């Protein structure tokens with residue numbers, strides 16, 4: 530599989546704190562790649578760099594083999610990376626379709642006036658949603674009436690609307706119950722089925738083991754190990770994170 534995103538030897542300090550110390554990760558096109566590690570390992574810092582929220586002190590970031598510099602979140606988005614942060618940035622009082630088209634509303638001309646094209650936004654919103662979840666059918670429903678898992682679906686639809694081909698999910702199942710967690714994992718699988726590359730940051734080893742194709746574990750700002758295939762069990766992941774071991778278990 531071609532490499533979609535690679536970071537090469539990335540360093541990032543916050544004052545005296547060395548958050549990333551030479552991180553090189555390759556994310557393959559179309560895979561679900563989880564980034565795990567204990568608190569303070571550097572996961573959020575790495576994601577902020579991919580999202581254009583922070584810039585590395587050293588090292589480079591390549592998308593489809595081309596070096597890119599994301600000075601702003603918009604630059605990351607324009608390169609096809611959509612990051613969904615834990616707060617989801619959804620407006621609870623607005624409808625599903627309004628959230629999906631927030632800041633990029635579709636309009637139509639009527640008698641020389643530019644009006645919101647609500648019908649088209651609703652039907653396009655439905656098109657995005659049906660790729661992910663076939664239980665959410667009313668695009669007029671307010672987001673505050675939705676469950677946590679369904680809100681994730683709205684945030685992911687917005688990423689699809691931006692034409693993202695890489696979706697970065699920051700702790701998408703934190704604070705969700707068992708059933709909602711399963712819904713979110715299903716959303717992640719749907720993204721992959723639709724050809725998207727997914728980067729998943731999570732502390733929940735069961736969730737990671739259930740969906741990830743490969744897992745990179747960070748430890749104190751460095752890559753400890755990348756795991757795949759049969760070694761991807763929740764127990765094995767926890768073992769590596771707790772022990773700091775760098776050898777593959779066979």
Ligand SMILES: Nc1ncnc2c1ncn2[C@@H]1O[C@H](COP(=O)(O)OP(=O)(O)OP(=O)(O)O)[C@@H](O)[C@H]1O
Nearest residue numbers: 543546547548566567568569570571572573574575
């Ligand atoms: N804005 C900041 N200023 C100072 N230090 C920071 C800042 N952001 C992160 N750090 C430090 O950088 C290191 C890496 O933090 P980071 O948030 O990337 O880790 P993490 O793996 O995401 O942890 P967690 O799982 O707790 O979110 C930590 O020691 C953290 O305290």
